[in-house]
Amino acid sequence: MTVSAWAPLRRSAFRALWLAQFASNIGTWAQTVGAQWLMGDLGGTALQVALVQTATTLPVFLLVVPFGALGDILDRRHVLLAGQALMLAGAGGLMLLAGTDSATPARLLGFLALMAVGQALSMPSFQAIQPELVSREEIPQAALLNGVNMNVGRAIGPALGGLLIASVGPEATFGFNTVSFLGVLIVLARWRRPADNRPLGAEHIATAVRTGARYVGSSPLFRRVLTRLTLFIVFGSGLWALLPAIARGPLQLDAGGYGVLLGSVGAGAIGGAFIVPKLLRLMSKNRLVLYATLVYAAATSTSVLTGSVALVIVAMLFTGACWIATLSTFNASAQILLPAWTRARALSYYQLILMGGQALGAVVWGSIADAYGLRTAMIVPAVAMVVLAVVATRWLPLIDRPLDVSPATFWGEPPQIADTAGRPVLVTVEWRVPTENEREFVDAMQRVGRARRRTGATMWGLFRDTEKPGTMLETFTVATWQEHLRQHLERGTVVDQANYEAALVLAEGPPQVRHLLYAEPPKPE
Template sequence: MTVSTWAPLRRNAFRALWLAQFASNIGTWAQTVGAQWLMGDLGGTALQVALVQTATTLPVFLLVVPFGALGDILDRRQVLISGQVLMLAGAGGLMLLAGTGRATPVSLLGLLSLMAIGQALSMPSFQAIQPELVSREEIPQAALLNGVNMNVGRAIGPALGGLLIALAGPEATFAFNTVSFFGVLIVLTRWKRPSDHRPLGAEHITTAMRTGARYVASSPLFRRVLTRLTLFIVFGSGLWALLPAIARGPLRLDASGYGVLLGSVGAGAIGGAFVVPKLLQRMSKNRMVLFATFVYAGATSTAVLTQSFALVIVAMLLTGACWIATLSTFNATAQVLLPAWTRARALAYYQLILMGGQALGAVVWGAIADAYSLKVAMIVPAVAMVVLALAATRWLPLNDRPLDISPATYWEAPPEITDTAAGPVLVTVEWPVAPENEDAFIDAMQRVGRARRRTGATMWGLFRDTEQPGTFLETFTVATWQEHLRQHVERGTVVDQQNQDTARALAKGPAHVRHLLFAEPTKPD
């Protein structure tokens, strides 16, 4: 059965948060214009004007990973509320300082940085709660609608910001943004989110960060999404950095003309929300992303190959549709691959690449535009995108198989140890395997090994016994007994259980498990 593009909006919690976030996105983009304008009014240098962008992105880049871990060890609703409160405080402070004439370049940058910290705190948890707001089948549509939300806000916000500045000054943009955060806070405080299942309590932040990094490193399907995202973002982000230069240069447009281009991108994103589900009925995710990349590359190249304003508007419509199609597909694929216990910390790496890739792409393609020309800076990455997309579709295909990542407890109960901080822990599993099954067993155990590492193992290995033919010894180490208990009761999934069942079916008898604790030497008197 085909799921409607707008199906997630029928769910009360998703609809309320989506509408509140839409107002907030518009306010954020309007405030960006207001902050840049205010810095100019304050006599800021070119460097200080440029630092406005740095203040809004650098804290996100630096903090999104640890804050993603917080989203997994604390209640995500409270994390989101805390992030929104920080952003509200920053916007309110800017409104008061600008309104009373007490703003300075330093205070402006400081409050923008405070808001960026709030954004870093909110982003991973916001992505992680999407499967809690909609059904699994509606996740691709939810990702599409969230992408539309952001892109339409990007189109409307700057135009609204310019209008507010003309009518009442930069402080009006800060006031609008301040009010927009109240809507999100009201929705979050009224949302009755089910409590998290943590039988062993919350993890320590450093442990959670290490576990998140280990999960990403041991999840090939999720790493493919991150790699594909990197290739698309780095080579496709030049448009956002260079579109103002294209508008002012070859097209000779004024501010209103530039606004029309931005509006065309937003309109294209809305159109993409209708088109993408229909395309996915006719082609796989991999073919759809490849098709969207081809069209995106052609559209961005068109922007510098013609001086026809009408033709560039068409190109921007296609650009918006393809941008939303590609990123929403990556985002939805990532979300359905991640179990709830690690979703926020893993998606933090997604956000890290999304933000960092755009920043890197802007610098690289901006420098090439200065050194050579706008045409070179747009056409070279477009060609590279097409070549890399063809290679990635073949060698790094996105997962199209449904995976059951719901929680599952399938390990036998471990021995009772009172000192849960003891460790490292060495676990050995002796597997008896018939000779005709050995090759298949070794292949099956590679998937088991990745599951061990994803759930907490720091090292894993499979060894063949030279003295007892048909005997294999699996070994893995875990930092502490507490971490091993989490493997048992909190982190297993149905797909992990299925992989272990496959290995067990190839064994000719039950496996023998042993748990060993590191033997610390006795301290001298």
Template sequence: MTASSPWAPMRRNAFRALWIAQFASNIGTWAQTVGAQWLMGDLGGTALQVALVQAATTLPVFLLVVPSGALGDILDRRKVLMFGQALMLAGAGLLMVLTARDVTTPNVLLALIALMGVGQAASMPSFQAIQPELVPREEIPQAALLNGVNMNVGRAIGPALGGALIAAAGPEATFAFNTVSFVGVLLVLGFWRRPPDHRPLGAEHVLTAVRSGARYVRSSPLFSRVLVRCVLFVLFGSALWALLPAIARGPLGLGAGGYGALLGSVGAGAIGGAFLVPRLLRTLGKNVVITIASCAYAAATAIGGITTSITLAILAMLMAGAGWIAVLSTLNATAQVLLPAWTRARALAYYQLMLMGGQAIGAIVWGAIADLLDLRWAMVVPAALMALIALYAVVKLPLTERQLDVTPAAVWDEPPEGPDSDDGPVLVTLEWRVDEENSAAFVEAMQRVGRSRRRTGASMWGLFRDSADPELYLETFVLATWQEHLRQHLERGTAVDATVQQAARDLAVDNPQVRHLIWAGPPS
């Protein structure tokens, strides 16, 4: 098996074991979704309560995924993952026991589903963030593909299995299967020996970590582009997922079995895409691959909304599965390799927020259009817009094809002696002397330095030129506390940051003169 093979990450024992355990868990999750919705009907739940089953799953993720990402960066990610999986096991196990004893009520069902949503929110960012710890950097694209296949095939198999389990032994059987699947994930995590984190200053406060994650996202144009491309794709791509049941029942005239066949076709297309995408990425690059895959998914969406042929619909779903996994796995892999270890989980939490938020908003919008106008319009319009936006984005919002080195690196000299770690705000000034012929290039280089300062902790940054001495520049930036500045020195610098700063230094006459000033007024 070569390093470029789609299955190359499966050579890594930890990745392979976790992938298999997660596959069973994904199947169990989708089987339980069917069981919970069916049970709510058996309990006499209203249409609103049936709909709230899905809301109880997603709402905790919306509310908690960002602070959960911060926890994944300031605590041991393996322990955060185990905590999330244990919450989901507890929810599924309680549902199994209570339902078997006929004491589950609609409110109890919703409460336990929400508990599992909390566990999912805790797990999602850390699961994404550990992928570079499981496979080498060059295998991250294949790992993202395999994880996408895992989810899509689980989505195809789980509902069918859930229906079979309900028919054989009742809804409690789906909860039992899901409970066992979480045990498998916990066992794999328990045996995994994760390398220790590099935190010379100890763990950050969770609120500080949340703020630093948001600041990093704002100050990283390359990562922000990934987020924008993600939300634009899923906002329009969600039409197919939201309306596929209506298509199966309406124009295609299918029953539950036919709908399962359509979902299975999506999963089969995702598997086929996993074989095809690595080769296309090597030959065409990620921007061309995403554009082609987006247009293919758009075509599949339009065909799915227009055709009354079951054969053509199945072929369209095959194409949709390949396009969906090609776009999202490429975006996900790009996000992972752009992020340094110190902020990976909290930044990826924003990726998950964009992914789920785009799907939720899109589903509401296209569902409303289907009700107001027509099912066909609700499929063709987003398909056309997706294709147009894909062509626009490849020109105006291209993803970087460069391999950025985000490994830890010393960006500064030895950290200065200073006050107590909580003192602040802190103003750092650097005096740069630059020859007149290098001034334009220096100002341009310093814009990249400014983004580096903000990514690693600065809340404000500026560059000023002395009116009396045009060769003298003053760089200023502000940090909330002295400890934040120490983290810039000791924990947050990367090889990219070092290269950016060195480029500015090469244009200056000498190293800058640095001063550190502590807020002298009353406590802020």
């Protein structure tokens, strides 16, 4: 059965949030223009104007990982409400400052930073709730539509901001953004999200952050998506940083012409939403990303290889379509690989790379443009993108087969142990393995070991008993007994169960499991 590109919009919760987010994205981009303009009106130095961008990105970069952990240990709807409320407060504060002529550079930067904190709080949880709003089959289409949302907002927002500044003043952009956040808050307040299943209660924030990092480190398929994202975003982000310079320089366009280029990118993104689902029926994700990267590299190079404005406008259509095709494929691939218990904290690393890669790319390619010219700064990364895309397609392929990461409880009942006092736990699992199955068993256990580490094990190993032929000893340590109980009751998935059972059928009978607590030395008397 073919899933329509617009199928997620038939779901009322997704549709309402998508529309509210669309207005919010337009407001955010309009406000960016207003903030930069207001800083100029305040007599801000070149450094203070540059700090507008820093204030809107640095808090996100610093806080998105711990806030991603909050999205897994608290109700994600409440986390989103808190994040949007902070952004509403920041936009409202900017509106009052500008409207009462009480703005200063420091106050402007402070309220922008407050909004960035709210954005950091919202981003991982917003990504993590997408599988709750649509079916698993609709996740790629939802990712596409969210990409369209952002790119069209990027195209419309600056133009609207310019009109509002010209007709009313910068305070109008802040007022529009304030109203847009009210819409998101209303939608979230009306959404009836099912309660999370946490038999052992919420995790401590520090533990949740460590567990999220351990999950990412022990998930090769998810790390592969992050690597592919890094390779694309660092080399592909130069266009967004340098497009204003290309418009004003080689193309000799005014602000209206620059707006046309941005509008072309947005139109390309909308077209991509129609085309990508059809392409995915004809080819794999891996091949789609490769082709989209090649076309994106060619289109970005066109912007500095021709003086024809019409040709560049057409090239921007392709950049918008290919940008959304690539990033939505990465985003959907990441979401379907992650179980619900760790989705927000793992996706925070995705957001960290997405934003950090764009910031790094802007600095690197902007510096190269200053030193060697715009043509070099666009063609060098384009060539690098092509080479890296070809290599990554071969050595870091995206998978098309579905993985069932829905919850599953398949471990035996843990023993009842009291007064563990937060001590580390050593678990030993003794397996009896026929000699003819040993090689295949060791291979199967590598997948089991990764699952142990993803769900909480700090160390894992498999050993062959030299005194008892046919005996294998699996050992792993967990930081606390509570963490081990979470392995038993909250963190297992269907794919983990399948890997465990694949090893079990190669052994003779069920394994013998022992649990040992770290023996603390007695306190001196």
